[in-house]
Amino acid sequence: MTKEQLIEQIRLKKSFLCIGLDVDLDKIPEHLKELEDPIFEFNKQIIDATHHLTVAYKPNIAFYEAYGIKGWQSLEKTINYLNQNYPEIFTIADAKRGDIGNTSTRYAKAYFEDLSFDSITVAPYMGRDSVEPFLAFKDKFTILLALTSNAGGLDFQTLEYNDEQLYQRVLKTSLNYKNSENLMYVVGATRPEYFQKIRKIVPNHFLLVPGVGAQGGSLQDVCKYGLTDDIGLLVNSSRGIIYASNGTDFAEKASEKSLELQQEMKTILDAQ
Amino acid sequence: MTKEQLIEQIRLKKSFLCIGLDVDLDKIPEHLKELEDPIFEFNKQIIDATHHLTVAYKPNIAFYEAYGIKGWQSLEKTINYLNQNYPEIFTIADAKRGDIGNTSTRYAKAYFEDLSFDSITVAPYMGRDSVEPFLAFKDKFTILLALTSNAGGLDFQTLEYNDEQLYQRVLKTSLNYKNSENLMYVVGATRPEYFQKIRKIVPNHFLLVPGVGAQGGSLQDVCKYGLTDDIGLLVNSSRGIIYASNGTDFAEKASEKSLELQQEMKTILDAQ
Numbered sequence: 001m002t003k004e005q006l007i008e009q010i011r012l013k014k015s016f017l018c019i020g021l022d023v024d025l026d027k028i029p030e031h032l033k034e035l036e037d038p039i040f041e042f043n044k045q046i047i048d049a050t051h052h053l054t055v056a057y058k059p060n061i062a063f064y065e066a067y068g069i070k071g072w073q074s075l076e077k078t079i080n081y082l083n084q085n086y087p088e089i090f091t092i093a094d095a096k097r098g099d100i101g102n103t104s105t106r107y108a109k110a111y112f113e114d115l116s117f118d119s120i121t122v123a124p125y126m127g128r129d130s131v132e133p134f135l136a137f138k139d140k141f142t143i144l145l146a147l148t149s150n151a152g153g154l155d156f157q158t159l160e161y162n163d164e165q166l167y168q169r170v171l172k173t174s175l176n177y178k179n180s181e182n183l184m185y186v187v188g189a190t191r192p193e194y195f196q197k198i199r200k201i202v203p204n205h206f207l208l209v210p211g212v213g214a215q216g217g218s219l220q221d222v223c224k225y226g227l228t229d230d231i232g233l234l235v236n237s238s239r240g241i242i243y244a245s246n247g248t249d250f251a252e253k254a255s256e257k258s259l260e261l262q263q264e265m266k267t268i269l270d271a272q
Numbered sequence: 273m274t275k276e277q278l279i280e281q282i283r284l285k286k287s288f289l290c291i292g293l294d295v296d297l298d299k300i301p302e303h304l305k306e307l308e309d310p311i312f313e314f315n316k317q318i319i320d321a322t323h324h325l326t327v328a329y330k331p332n333i334a335f336y337e338a339y340g341i342k343g344w345q346s347l348e349k350t351i352n353y354l355n356q357n358y359p360e361i362f363t364i365a366d367a368k369r370g371d372i373g374n375t376s377t378r379y380a381k382a383y384f385e386d387l388s389f390d391s392i393t394v395a396p397y398m399g400r401d402s403v404e405p406f407l408a409f410k411d412k413f414t415i416l417l418a419l420t421s422n423a424g425g426l427d428f429q430t431l432e433y434n435d436e437q438l439y440q441r442v443l444k445t446s447l448n449y450k451n452s453e454n455l456m457y458v459v460g461a462t463r464p465e466y467f468q469k470i471r472k473i474v475p476n477h478f479l480l481v482p483g484v485g486a487q488g489g490s491l492q493d494v495c496k497y498g499l500t501d502d503i504g505l506l507v508n509s510s511r512g513i514i515y516a517s518n519g520t521d522f523a524e525k526a527s528e529k530s531l532e533l534q535q536e537m538k539t540i541l542d543a544q
Contacts, residue, residue, distance in 0.1 A: 127424025
């Protein structure tokens with residue numbers, strides 16, 4: 001998918017919502033657990049009930065890897081289901097990978113080619129030759145961790161040297177990577193005070209923003225400085241949507257929660 | 273495995289060698305490719321031919337993930353084969369994972385419990401709550417990226433603030449994490465000039481050292497400042513050993529290359 005196609009979808013649906021498919025077998029409705037592939041069935045029903053309200057889905061790979069081969073099968077079925085039925089949806093493998101050059105290429109091929117994800121999250125610590133192998137894929141996006149929403153994000157990401165914090169340096173340095181137009185960045189919704197500084201460095205790149213909902217971030221605060229003329233935001237909610245109910249009405253409730261967020265986004269977009 | 277057991281194995285075998293099982297189907301001998309699981313068969317023969325010369329094996333997970341479900345099956349068979357036949361071997365999942373708290377717990381369970389690896393490599397960028405879920409497992413080790421061997425390692429890891437470089441800060445900060453006695457660190461062999469500084473901060477922790485061989489690092493240089501009274505080093509070689517030949521003699525040649533390194537290590541240990 002191209003950036004233009006993503007923007008078009010956002011304008012069409014009046015939504016820049018991303019739904020996190022972080023499926024935990026302990027949290028899904030009882031009636032699904034007897035099925036052959038409860039994780040895929042859960043995802044399928046969530047997707048069918050919410051696809052018109054969201055522009056992106058983001059399975060966190062840890063939740064699939066945790067179930068070994070079975071988890072991997074559920075992931076494959078989920079991404080195939082998305083690509084076959086809703087090709088207009090932007091898909092994000094939340095994998096936070098990154099390794100030396102030839103090894104990053106392996107990860108990139110696995111997620112971009114074999115699984116046909118549109119994008120993958122990548123950790124920046126190993127620098128240029130760990131990121132560029134991902135950037136080399138046309139119409140695929142590499143979403144670099146910049147400023148994460150968790151408490152530990154402040155251990156290193158805001159360390160300051162020469163009046164510049166590490167996450168700012170990560171943003172600036174990565175702009176010099178080859179094919180940096182294929183970059184997006186993870187910026188937590190729990191850190192709205194940083195969005196203004198971030199937009200000074202990356203005025204046009206998309207930001208993937210987790211932390212709205214369960215983690216306490218505010219959509220209004222994020223949009224105040226994060227929104228660009230081309231929107232430039234994908235705001236993720238996981239638990240708040242997919243676990244809105246653990247009864248037989250889980251998909252319906254997920255749709256209701258998605259609609260609430262989409263309506264809030266529509267108001268913001270209409271006011272632009 | 274405990275740290276004491278690992279040290280005992282090193283003294284017994286006069287080796288602190290780790291062999292990287294980074295298996296690429298394009299590089300393995302032709303005669304294996306007709307078998308049902310060429311990757312596992314390759315690993316099995318390498319392991320059988322080298323287990324007496326090495327104390328650790330390190331599959332890089334990217335190489336398995338690249339083959340999807342089949343790759344995951346090869347990985348499971350490989351770790352099970354190691355644990356059943358050579359329980360004295362220290363096993364490292366080179367996964368470079370790391371995510372917010374509850375998600376890191378998922379990765380930790382997958383690698384420490386389901387696959388029964390002794391250790392996993394973890395990226396530090398997301399800080400304390402992304403690392404501590406791994407550290408919570410008793411007799412399991414979390415190998416944090418500190419100073420990596422690749423060129424891009426210098427993009428951020430050596431940034432300096434208050435006379436301290438980022439990798440030094442990572443070392444110091446992580447010592448305050450809960451269960452920090454379960455930490456080890458990745459330090460590239462291509463950066464021998466840093467080992468003295470690193471040992472001032474972590475005088476006793478084990479360092480996993482990639483970059484000897486194909487990447488150009490020197491074993492002598494690494495040992496000069498890296499070696500401790502309890503050895504404290506695991507030196508990894510991947511391509512230099514497992515691809516020493518791509519003929520039917522690949523396991524024999526891998527054993528010869530391992531013996532060369534082990535003999536060099538024996539000389540260093542005997543001189544201690």
